[in-house]
């Protein structure tokens with residue numbers, strides 16, 4: 397299938413120009429002014445932005461968590477992503493206790509089989525290096541295209557690892573070519589605070605936030621940075637929410653250390669006011685680390701503008717409010733942690749980042765596509781518009797008005813973290829490797845079109861696959 401996208405404003409992390417884009421055999425094959433080529437399909441992109449498909453480096457689909465399973469499986473989560481202009485994501489395999497990494501990976505790949513709407517990779521969440529996976533097996537994962545290890549410093553008794561496990565995984569990563577990711581909150585301290593709150597009869601959702609203070613995030617972030625430096629491993633701190641955590645990341649980056657940080661869409665918009673909503677509505681905003689006070693919002697915008705933080709993900713981990721969040725009606729610590737977000741990252745960051753003048757269009761592309769692709773071994777196949785790269789692309793109408801709502805989103809969640817927000821600017825057509833995924837408000841491709849991507853090792857490039865012998 398060949399496609400000619402005519403006359404759009406092509407925006408990458410580095411460039412911004414009007415051009416035609418010609419796609420052939422799933423790749424960008426020509427980019428230029430007034431291209432004189434025959435195509436099976438022509439898309440008029442005049443007045444539109446032509447953006448690389450966005451890459452979400454942090455999602456949880458079909459994940460058992462908090463006594464239940466996330467409501468979005470691979471098909472519904474990726475459909476939601478496609479409507480939001482995301483064409484590739486990296487999801488987390490969670491190693492069960494006593495489980496080998498190979499078995500965990502097989503189990504997660506089986507969940508995706510036949511359901512994939514967009515392309516995807518996996519991070520490995522390491523939970524057990526004693527009775528489950530061995531250090532040797534962990535070291536072998538990057539050869540299989542799983543080039544990042546995630547360790548949870550919180551969720552005591554469930555996913556949390558001790559410093560020995562964290563440090564051993566970092567040592568392996570320093571040799572194997574993996575990037576270490578951490579959920580940085582001090583799980584031991586949080587456990588004490590949660591027990592104290594419950595003992596005092598404090599059961600409402602707001603106590604989720606009050607028992608996970610910014611200091612717990614700042615301490616764990618700094619600890620992970622120092623340990624990674626000692627081990628010689630590159631480090632990526634996920635879902636950073638506050639000044640206490642940004643500061644050590646910024647300091648490490650100033651010193652030239654291999655440290656990067658990500659924040660998520662919701663941390664710019666949700667606050668303690670949301671989690672304090674009455675009648676258990678606050679449970680919709682229970683995720684970890686928690687919502688912070690509003691003073692952090694502009695601080696985070698400044699951090700993504702100045703590259704103290706280098707990516708924005710969604711941490712999509714969707715549950716129903718009615719039936720899943722309600723598991724914790726009488727005890728905030730039983731509310732499944734997480735919220736939906738895959739569909740609205742581009743909407744929200746374009747509206748309140750670009751249109752509000754906080755970041756440039758180029759920086760938006762960098763934060764939502766190029767940097768995630770580079771850090772997670774997908775670039776230059778993903779994350780940019782360049783000859784030879786996968787033709788993952790968003791024709792984005794900057795004038796199209798859209799009201800975000802659970803009534804129209806494609807996640808199975810019964811609520812939206814940004815309910816009722818009006819944005820100007822929305823994806824119009826979305827292409828995955830040159831095939832039209834979304835058009836006229838419909839998903840036009842069949843599940844199964846998405847592929848598992850074997851990612852490159854940290855710091856290496858993922859070369860475009862050759863599709864013909866002559867290429």
Ligand code: URP
Nearest residue numbers: 579683684711713733734
């Ligand atoms: O609350 C959250 N973030 N749920 C997903 C798991 C995690 O910590 O990333």
Ligand code: ZN
Nearest residue numbers: 579635684685
């Ligand atoms: Zn986390």
Ligand code: ZN
Nearest residue numbers: 454456711713
């Ligand atoms: Zn997460």
